[in-house]
Amino acid sequence: MAPNAEQVKYATRAEMERAVEMIRHTIGEDTVSIEDEIIRAHGYSEWSTINIDRLPVAVVFPSSTEQVSQIAKICHEYRVPMIPYSGASSVEGHFSAPFGGVSVDFCNMNKVLEVYAEDMNIVVQPSVSWMDLNDQIKHTNLFFPIDPGPSAQIGGMIGTNCSGTNAVRYGTMKDWVVNLTVVLSDGTVLKTRRRPRKSSAGYNLNALFVDSEGTLGLVTEATLKLATIPEENGVAVVTFPTIKKAASMATDVIRKSVTVGAVEILDDVLMSVINKMGATSRKWAGVPTLFFKFSGTKASVADSIQQVKQIAERHGADDFQYESDPIKQKALWSARKEALWSMLALRESDGHVWSTDVAVPLSRVAELIDQSKEDLQGLGLFVSVLGHIGDGNFHETIIFEDMDRQKVEDCVHKMVHRALDMNGTCTGEHGIGIGKKDYLLKEVGSVPIEVMRAIKGSLDPKWLMNPGKIFDFA
Amino acid sequence: MAPNAEQVKYATRAEMERAVEMIRHTIGEDTVSIEDEIIRAHGYSEWSTINIDRLPVAVVFPSSTEQVSQIAKICHEYRVPMIPYSGASSVEGHFSAPFGGVSVDFCNMNKVLEVYAEDMNIVVQPSVSWMDLNDQIKHTNLFFPIDPGPSAQIGGMIGTNCSGTNAVRYGTMKDWVVNLTVVLSDGTVLKTRRRPRKSSAGYNLNALFVDSEGTLGLVTEATLKLATIPEENGVAVVTFPTIKKAASMATDVIRKSVTVGAVEILDDVLMSVINKMGATSRKWAGVPTLFFKFSGTKASVADSIQQVKQIAERHGADDFQYESDPIKQKALWSARKEALWSMLALRESDGHVWSTDVAVPLSRVAELIDQSKEDLQGLGLFVSVLGHIGDGNFHETIIFEDMDRQKVEDCVHKMVHRALDMNGTCTGEHGIGIGKKDYLLKEVGSVPIEVMRAIKGSLDPKWLMNPGKIFDFA
Missing domain, CATH: 3.30.465.10 (Uridine Diphospho-n-acetylenolpyruvylglucosamine Reductase; domain 3)
Incomplete structure (x- = not known):
């Protein structure tokens, strides 16, 4: 059975330091760092929706599976939490260290x-x-x-x-x-x-x-x-008078199983930001926009584009632009690619970013995006919506200052609960980490969480592997 | 932790019978059967590579999740194994009852x-x-x-x-x-x-x-x-002088990512059997044959067929027949569909069938099929090879009499070990059941089995859910 909070006993700080010494002794001097700056970079992220005060006691840099195994044996003996670290682009506090322990940075294992x-x-x-x-x-x-x-x-x-x-x-x-x-x-x-x-x-x-x-x-x-690698690629950009119309058209493409490489939705806010920042070489209409990628053989790409164009017309698209030239394609897709960065570039020096995602059944995504946009009206927040809409998955990105944190949390709370009410999930691709534990419990209820805990308990009875993520102790 | 053989204590036969009485009392008279014939039909299968002597003590027929939960509560209290039963077409002894218990037949839950x-x-x-x-x-x-x-x-x-x-x-x-x-x-x-x-x-x-x-x-x-449902379908049949050439061509189609609905390989034995049994309305060349299905839009199907045809030519195909008319397609695909049944129809009254499958990386499948066919030469067994070759997955079907059982087992043993040596798996789609437990251990080694046992132990500490399948006690 999974241990409860009283049964889990982690090492004291002094014991953790002894374990770190043991690791240094076992796998080598230059494989361990206790420098403040490095430790902080491994326990804190400005991209994260949540950060906690505690930091790991050390960062270890193994070079092989064998070294990772040696580290784990020592941590297991000393009851030291182990937190994996690679890329560090996650946004829900996945690599933070709520119980201290060591951050295992895989940067030397990059081959x-x-x-x-x-x-x-x-x-x-x-x-x-x-x-x-x-x-x-x-x-x-x-x-x-x-x-x-x-x-x-x-x-x-x-x-x-x-x-x-x-x-x-x-x-x-x-x-x-x-x-x-x-x-x-x-x-x-x-x-x-x-x-x-x-x-x-x-x-x-x-x-x-x-x-x-x-x-x-x-x-x-x-x-x-x-x-x-497909022989042929294509990009199309389709604009709509409302975000709901754009979302409806995209889900229709999926339901008809038209082969698309990607279908992304960007709201009016994002399209205007891209213009404002001059992020791409062209000027865009500041309206809800779908970006399609196509790939396959020449014939199949042409066929898919034809189908998407017809569906776009039926859904009242304002404009349909298609590009087959690879360089011009890049220019067209660049708006999608630059969207997040353009948004972030507008952040003030003391500004924060909150990026969150939900996913719902296909039939509800248009309504969810529409209602979420409506909720945001009048809150005075700088928010954009961007979505992998073919998967019923979309993101809100909110730029805010400290004083607005509560407003932002309320806003995210509302969006997540609406997604759950629509039979969806609190995260389509970002994961739970520390930031969405309560939402996961709300989403699936206590039985699946108990099952997850039991599985963790069976493989990690001392509860050392990235503890405090996905779910809490029993 | 997972219990070992000494820690698992199942109910005695008398206790199991009391539990069955309790189930009858709780969910209704007509939801339980202890008739010999019904019990035997739920614990034995002539399709299975392995059967054991023991049978379940009863068969229960729940009508709802709630009833299944009631059954489980009683079985849990009395320590009675529960064996799920639906379809019963599995071939590795999945629904046999090595420790007795109740077979839970879901036939009333078919909506x-x-x-x-x-x-x-x-x-x-x-x-x-x-x-x-x-x-x-x-x-x-x-x-x-x-x-x-x-x-x-x-x-x-x-x-x-x-x-x-x-x-x-x-x-x-x-x-x-x-x-x-x-x-x-x-x-x-x-x-x-x-x-x-x-x-x-x-x-x-x-x-x-x-x-x-x-x-x-x-x-x-x-x-x-x-x-x-795709707008358009197509079927093509392509013949080759050798099974190795056929297999190579099929894997090439996958590597080029040509969109195919299916790609199946049938050996010369099967094609001849189909002819002999008059299973389909046409006469086939008794040579190694690939069956392709295509589906999509009209344009994409035409495009895929063109690509497959070109690849077939490059690989020295003898013949390429394509059919777009739905009725004629059915006739063409019928050979693939009737293959197994034609083979079985040739079984003598005291004959058995052994159907087994393995899967390997794409680059090895041609060689594996070729060598497996060679192994069979001169053994005097009636064996055919049929494969979902696009997945590196293929089947041997062996018709045999009792006296040849050892020969058949040796033959399967050799094929499985060759697949493992090629970095493959002992089963691509049939599963482990009772029949392939030793092969699974050989395939993955003891650590993954220990992990599977630990997970089972955490969710089923009394080891009641279909025990004896996939792995044994610790």
Whole structure:
């Protein structure tokens, strides 16, 4: 059974420091840092919706699965929490250290280990960035299709089951994992599978570790599937008089199963910000806009564009622009790409950013976005809406100053509860971390949380792996 | 921790009978059967590679999640194993009763409960057959794409993460589950999620229950995704001088990411059997043959066929036949559909059938099929090879008499070990059950099995849910 708060006894600060000494002694002087600045950078994030006061006592930098196992054995003996760190672009406090412990930074484990082009597989370490990975394998005509923010790394992407604009076509992280090597809390090394293309052999441990946010073990290696780089690409931009019309059109495209590479919604606020900041080389209409990506063979891309155009017309689109030239495509897609950065660039020096996401069934997404936009009217907050709308998933990004924090929290609270009322989830791709624990409990109720706790308790009885994330003690 | 063999104490036969009386008393006279014939039909299968002597003490027929929960509470109190039963088309002894207990037959829970066409979701009970389901929702222009054997039902399909010919296009069962209602061993009712189209909210309990073969709980309701019925379909049949050439061509189609609805390989034995039995209205060349399905828009189907044809030519295909007329398509696909039945029809009255599957990385599948065929030469066994080759997954079907059982076991053993040596799995879609426990241990080693046991122990500490499947006691 899962231990309760009284049964979990973590090391004291002095004991944690002794454990860190032991790690330094075991795996080497230069693999441990206790510098203030480094510790702070590993326990705090300005991108996070929530930060806590406590910090890790040290940061360790292992170079191999074996070293991670040695670290875990020592932490297990001394009862020291272990918090995995890679990329650090998560926004819900995933890598904060509410119980102290050591931050395990995988930056020295950032290599592509093996490429099996014929099998469409790649073996990587956790701190490979998905963009670097794609640069390194370009010559194979294959790519890894999950595309979150540019700084994301594979380890964190596994932890949160991340996705991005390509998810509507290619699915999310869970769909691309062939096997994982994981160090468990006592240092045991687990390899989930070999490399079959399909399997029904026992529990799906891959899927259990994906989205467990480091609470079950430290992922030290992953074999991933790869996709074939499409022969042809296309981008279309479609504008609408209202956000609801834009959202309805997008969901209709999904329901008709038109093959699209991505379908993204940007609200009037974002489109105006992009103009204001001169973020792209062209001027946009400051109205609700859908961005479509297409990919495939020449014939299939042409076919999909034709279908999308027809659906757009039926839904009263104001304008439909399509681009097949790769350079001009980039210019067209650039607005989608620059949206978040343009928004952030408008932040005052003492301003904060709150980025949050929810996902709902397809039929409710237009209404949810519309109502959420309405809620924001008159609050005096600077908020934009951007969504992976083909997945029923969208984001609110709020720029605010300290004095407005309560207003922002209320606003997020309302959006999440509305999504839950529509049978949705409190997060489509960001994960729970510390920031959404209460929402998860509200979403699924106490039984699933008890089951998650029981599973954690069975693999991590001392409750050392990234404690305080997803759920609290019993 | 998972209990060991000495710690698990099941009820005696007399105690099990008392528990059955209690179930009868609680949920009704006609919900329990102890008839010999019915019990035997629930504990034995002529399709199974393995059968054991022991049978369940009773079969119970619940009509609701609540009744299943009541049954579990009683079984939990009396320490009676519970074995889920739906469809009963599995081949590895999944529903046998090595420790006695009750078989929970879901035949009274066979309804489509809700259809959310706008969300592309459906809510079903476990004994709905996938074919009935598709009949019932035809008017929505949606369908459920996982297509195992015709008698399979959703509950069992969840238990084994089943797939079929469509898997190369649509994935396997795990990819189509939105949420599950599961009765745990003590009768607790768990609902994993609401109905978001995408989620990163906490552990992926859907994926944990899919492929757990009823060892973690009894699935009583499932929300599934649906796909849009394609506008156009096509079938092509391509013949080759050798099975290796056929397999190589098929894997090349996958690597180039040509959109195919299915790609199936049938060996010369099967094609000759189909001819011999007159199973279809036409005469086939008795040579290695690939069957392709295509689906999509008119333009995209035409495009895919063109690509497949070019690849076939490059790989030295003897013949390429394509059919766009739906009735003639059916005739063409019929050979694939009738393959197994034709083979079985040739079985003598005292003959047995052994159907087994493995899956390997894409680059190894041609070699594996070729070598496996070679191994069979001169053994005097009647064996055919059929494969979902786009997934690196293939089946051997062996018809044999009692005296040849050892020969057959050796043959399967060799094929599985060769697949493991090629970094594959002992089962791509059939599951482990009782028949492949040793192979699973060989495949993944002891650490993953320990982790699976620990997870089971945390959710089912009395080890009551379908015990003896996937792995043994510690």
